[in-house]
Amino acid sequence: xxxxxxxxxxxxxxxxxxxxxxxxxxxxxxxxxxxxxxxxxxxxxxxxxxxxxxxxxxxxxxxxxxxxxxxxxxxxxxxxxxxxxxxxxxxxxxxxxxxxxxxxxxxxxxxxxxxxxxxxxxxxxxxxxxxxxxxxxxxxxxxxxxxxxxxxxxxxxxxxxxxxxxxxxxxxxxxxxxxxxxxxxxxxxxxxxxxxxxxxxxxxxxxxxxxxxxxxxxxxxxxxxxxxxxxxxxxxxxxxxxxxxxxxxxxxxxxxxxxxxxxxxxxxxxxxxxxxxxxxxxxxxxxxxxxxxxxxxxxxxxxxxxxxxxxxxxxxxxxxxxxxxxxxxxxxxxxxxxxxxxxxxxxxxxxxxxxxxxxxxxxxxxxxxxxxxxxxx
Amino acid sequence: xxxxxxxxxxxxxxxxxxxxxxxxxxxxxxxxxxxxxxxxxxxxxxxxxxxxxxxxxxxxxxxxxxxxxxxxxxxxxxxxxxxxxxxxxxxxxxxxxxxxxxxxxxxxxxxxxxxxxxxxxxxxxxxxxxxxxxxxxxxxxxxxxxxxxxxxxxxxxxxxxxxx
Numbered sequence: 308x309x310x311x312x313x314x315x316x317x318x319x320x321x322x323x324x325x326x327x328x329x330x331x332x333x334x335x336x337x338x339x340x341x342x343x344x345x346x347x348x349x350x351x352x353x354x355x356x357x358x359x360x361x362x363x364x365x366x367x368x369x370x371x372x373x374x375x376x377x378x379x380x381x382x383x384x385x386x387x388x389x390x391x392x393x394x395x396x397x398x399x400x401x402x403x404x405x406x407x408x409x410x411x412x413x414x415x416x417x418x419x420x421x422x423x424x425x426x427x428x429x430x431x432x433x434x435x436x437x438x439x440x441x442x443x444x445x446x447x448x449x450x451x452x453x454x455x456x457x458x459x460x461x462x463x464x465x466x467x468x469x470x471x472x473x474x475x476x477x478x479x480x481x482x483x484x485x486x487x488x489x490x491x492x493x494x495x496x497x498x499x500x501x502x503x504x505x506x507x508x509x510x511x512x513x514x515x516x517x518x519x520x521x522x523x524x525x526x527x528x529x530x531x532x533x534x535x536x537x538x539x540x541x542x543x544x545x546x547x548x549x550x551x552x553x554x555x556x557x558x559x560x561x562x563x564x565x566x567x568x569x570x571x572x573x574x575x576x577x578x579x580x581x582x583x584x585x586x587x588x589x590x591x592x593x594x595x596x597x598x599x600x601x602x603x604x605x606x607x608x609x610x611x612x613x614x615x616x617x618x619x620x621x622x623x624x625x626x627x628x629x630x631x632x633x634x635x636x637x638x639x640x641x642x643x644x645x646x647x648x649x650x651x652x653x654x655x656x657x658x659x660x661x662x663x664x665x666x667x668x669x670x671x672x673x674x675x676x677x678x679x680x681x682x683x684x
Numbered sequence: 685x686x687x688x689x690x691x692x693x694x695x696x697x698x699x700x701x702x703x704x705x706x707x708x709x710x711x712x713x714x715x716x717x718x719x720x721x722x723x724x725x726x727x728x729x730x731x732x733x734x735x736x737x738x739x740x741x742x743x744x745x746x747x748x749x750x751x752x753x754x755x756x757x758x759x760x761x762x763x764x765x766x767x768x769x770x771x772x773x774x775x776x777x778x779x780x781x782x783x784x785x786x787x788x789x790x791x792x793x794x795x796x797x798x799x800x801x802x803x804x805x806x807x808x809x810x811x812x813x814x815x816x817x818x819x820x821x822x823x824x825x826x827x828x829x830x831x832x833x834x835x836x837x838x839x840x841x842x843x844x845x846x847x848x
Contacts (some may be wrong), residue, residue, distance in 0.1 A: 375696050376698050433697045440736035442698065443713045443725035575716070 310351045313362065313563075314569045317343065322565075329438050331431045331472035331657050333626045334650040336565055340572020341646070357570045364567025365631055366537050367560035370519050372429075372458055373541020374549045374556075384452075390602045391449055392456030395622075399425040404593050410585045412641070419636050421643045422464050424593055428626025429454040431455035431653055435621055436662035446617040449608055451621065461628055462538055468636050469532035481531050482539070489522075497547050504551040516554040519543075534635065564627070571630050575646040576639065589644055590651040597623050597652075613667050620663035624656030625649050742811075764835065776835045777805075780846055782827040792819035800841040802833030 317339050325332040343351040351357075403424030407417035432454055436447050470478045493500065506513050522540045526533040544552050598619045605615020626649055633645040659666075693701040699717040706712065709729035716722055722744040727734040739747065762778040786794065791804055807814045807821070808828040814821070823829070831841055 377696070394771065429697060435716075437717050437719060437721075437723070440723060440725075440738065442695075442701070442715045442717075442723055443727065443734045443736070445709075448695075451695050451698055 310354060311356050311566065313343070314340070314351055314357070314566060318569060321540070324591055331428075331434070331489060331624065331626070331653050332565075333428070333431065333568055334653040336568035337572040337575070337630070337646055337650055338562075340569040341575050341577060342572075344466075344573030345576045345578065351569070353570055353573055357566060357573075360563050360566040361570045361634075362561065364563035364565070365634065365673075366519060366523050366533065367556060367563055368567070368627055368631065369534050370537045370541045370556060371553065371560055372461075373538040373543075374545050375539075375553055376455070376458060376542050377545045377549065384448075387449070387608050388452040388456060391453050391608055391618075392460075394603045394607065395453055395457070395600045396425060396460055397431045398603065399596050402592060402596040402599070403589075406589060410588060416638060416641050419468070419632055419641055420589065420644060422639075423625065423629035423632045424589070424596070426457050426461055426625065426628045426632070427454065427597070427622040427655065428628065428649075428656075429458065429625045431624040431626050431656060432621050435624075435657065438610050439660055441617075441621070441660075441662075444617060445609060446605070446614050449604065449614075450621045453604075453618075457628075462535075463499075464632070465532070465534050465538075465635075467536065473530075475546050478531075482535055485529060485531050485536060489539050490546070492545050493543040500544070500547045501551075502585065504548050504555070511551065512555045512558070515552060516559060519556065519559075534631075565643045567634075568627075568630065571634055571642070572646065574639070577643060577647070586644055586647040590648045593625060593648050593652050594623055594655050598643040613670065614665060616670070617663050620656070620659040620666075622656075623659055626653055689841060762838070774834060775832060776832060776838045778838050778841075779808075780829050780831060780842070782823045782825070783846055784825070786823050786845065787825050787827075789823060790819065791817060791821050791823075791847050794845055796841065796845060799844050800833070801837040801840040802831050804829050805832050806830040 318336060321335045321339060322332055325335055340351060400421050403421035404417050407420040408414070408425075412420060432450055436442055436450060441447050466479070466482060503514050519537060519540065522536050523533040526536040529536075541552075567607075601617075601619030601622060602612050602615035604618050605612055608614070625645075629645050629649050633642045637645060685792075690702060690704040693703070693713075695701055697718070699715055701713060701715050703711065703713040711725075711726040711727040711729075711734075713734070713810070714722065714725075720741070722739045722741065723735045724735055724739065724744075724747075725734040762776060764774055764776045767773045796802065798805060804817055804821075805815070807817050807823070807830070809824060809826070831838060833841065
């Protein structure tokens with residue numbers, strides 16, 4: 308219990324500081340866990356309480372993601388979303404996978420690193436677009452829909468990775484059946500759900516919490532991973548009143564997710580036998596590989612490499628989903644590598660997102676200057 | 685798409701976007717973000733970088749009032765109400781920002797009622813409203829006064845109290 312209280316207190320301080328400087332908090336939560344955990348003399352240790360909180364954090368993160376995936380919200384410019392999504396997926400998965408495999412990870416480990424390497428932080432990308440007042444830029448639409456695309460790919464990853472040795476067909480039939488049942492419940496019980504959400508006593512928040520937990524624990528009986536179950540619940544609930552559900556689930560998500568980040572940091576061990584070359588190479592490549600995919604997207608979608616630079620700046624940061632993959636499927640070495648990658652990319656990302664405008668203007672004036680010099684007299 | 689068409693768009697995870705192009709080719713975009721703020725962007729025709737302003741809901745409503753014309757002048761507004769049943773009584777309510785000359789004086793000292801016939805019915809101070817201020821009420825810097833009276837009385841008020 309003491310560990311949890313120390314962690315929460317540290318997080319309040321960190322949240323205050325990072326909000327003041329408007330920088331992302333996630334890398335600092337992880338760093339706090341690293342510094343106060345194994346590396347810092349074990350002030351924080353993982354125990355049953357923190358384990359439970361962390362698990363809740365992950366479940367509510369995925370429930371939230373499901374809520375955001377409204378079936379009717381399919382983009383009007385579907386081909387652009389598809390093109391940018393496929394460029395992003397291919398470039399980053401391939402670079403991530405090849406790099407991890409060549410640096411000595413096993414096939415499975417490389418696959419998990421590549422997935423974590425591919426998926427940008429939706430939370431950090433969207434916050435940076437809002438806080439840096441970039442919403443009107445045409446590249447912002449691309450970034451926003453790219454995040455939706457990545458979320459969808461993540462669901463497929465989670466399904467594939469958690470299928471394990473099961474028969475894939477049976478596994479997917481089960482998932483589709485679960486989704487169907489939840490969808491039917493949400494559809495036929497819509498009026499009831501909305502009547503509960505409209506109340507102003509403790510019922511809406513109690514119901515939301517209970518629904519998420521019940522769904523997660525039901526997964527044991529059905530043999531479907533709980534991650535899939537809570538995403539499916541979110542998607543089903545999104546057909547009723549997603550804003551109300553978001554509002555009632557937010558307090559849980561906010562608290563549990565912060566604990567999740569800190570105690571993920573606690574499990575990370577940079578001191579014992581961490582291969583700094585591997586960690587550094589993956590982290591740097593994570594920045595470079597999004598530059599490649601960003602530039603390609605910029606050229607293909609907006610016809611401009613400068614647009615690609617803007618897309619890059621806002622998608623460098625890896626975050627919550629990379630960590631979720633590390634926690635769910637990663638070995639300690641994989642976890643440490645992903646932790647370092649998240650910390651480095653989110654710091655570089657927040658910096659680039661803030662100064663991308665200056666970078667773009669600098670490049671434009673530089674090339675104009677060059678063009679003037681080259682002009683024949 | 686016609687120039688005036690207003691597009692509204694739901695951006696997943698971000699909020700709602702409203703955008704339209706003016707007849708002259710400038711673009712205005714408003715975003716109601718999930719974080720509770722309202723961002724307004726304007727992009728001049730032929731320009732590449734938009735300029736942005738972030739507002740709280742209260743500030744946005746204020747801007748909305750200005751744009752819809754509810755506020756007549758830039759910072760001072762006036763509403764005239766006609767009561768046809770009461771021999772066509774016309775009452776004007778006007779807001780005034782307190783000038784430096786009035787700061788530190790009371791309503792009694794200024795002889796507002798005697799000189800002008802108008803009445804100060806409310807004062808807005810630091811976004812808080814003081815309804816029906818007593819004669820001993822002292823004006824401070826930044827106050828906005830809501831004055832009620834017939835349109836002539838309001839004009840006198842403006843001439844006698846605000847200008848001097």
